[in-house]
Amino acid sequence: MGQAHLWLGLGSGLFVCFLGITGCILAFEREIENTVQHYRFVKAEQRSYVAPSKLKEIADKQLPGKHAHSISYQKGKASMVVYYAENPEYYWIVFMNPYTAEVLNVKNMDDDFFRIVIMGHYYLWLPPTIGQPILASATLMFMFLLVSGLALWWPKNKAASKKRFNVKWAAKWKRLNYDLHNVLGFYVTWILIFTAFSGLVMGFQWFAKSAYWISSGGKMMVPFSETLSDS
Structure with missing residues (x-):
């Protein structure tokens, strides 16, 4: 799982960084x-x-x-x-x-x-049928990255649990970077999981329908329709 976590992070990282920058611009x-x-x-x-x-x-x-x-x-x-x-x-x-x-x-x-900016955020400035699946797939990879990161972070015993929340500031850079990744990553992961989840709902119809089915207690999603006045 550690190797999968590493390579998925490298694969999806650029896309997630791009989505983060464009999303931040759109938020303001x-x-x-x-x-x-x-x-x-x-x-x-x-x-x-x-x-x-x-x-x-x-x-x-x-x-x-x-x-x-x-x-x-x-x-x-x-x-x-x-x-x-x-x-x-x-x-x-x-x-x-x-x-x-x-x-x-x-x-x-x-x-x-x-x-x-929004066309880049949604479609990478590509045709929607190409850009949207690419970003949705990268978001799915990112979701697996987050879940696998939690699994790797989870302490195996009480002694290990203390280390998961401590940063050795006096340690060498490699250890300090590892501790920061573990500690800060744990807290940020919950926000990122929610963000990735909302992106998957918008990116994949099958994911949106599954999320709706589970959250509604087994009901099917009603197709969206917009009624406009002809006057």
Whole structure:
């Protein structure tokens, strides 16, 4: 098991590191956007918003031939007129002042930094049918790495259990590194197992269905469907 733990760590480590970096960037997406994209904000005024129909009329002139999907209002922020379609595929947002209908920015979301990051996080910037199975398989390897690490860490007796929670700071680098790996790894493993589990639910249908079946007491997963208004 020790060799399997070692080689799986080397094999899945690069993918897990990549997922960790891109996931961290995405976790702070809203904070980063609010800091660098100033057109998202407007000064709140004591007057009524411009009607959605008027915002749409002006925004449509910025993107002729495209159809508005939604319009949003939020106090202190620019209104967003979203243009989205799957066939032909496009995704644009027109940011507007909700009090004056001034166009603040017209953004192609396909070129958005966070859109690019999320495509890497999900698919490694490969076609979904190729990239997604690669990342899901790497996550499965990582899950086995975590479980096997716990098995190797588990003390065989009471005397050994004390060593599992102690770090010899005065020891040479090799021993110090080993102790840090054992002690810190034990605590971090539980967080990583949950993270890997959620990734496997999203990555493999068979895993998602199995997790649902076990957690629901034997019920089958209901297929997701979205109902949209045609008006």
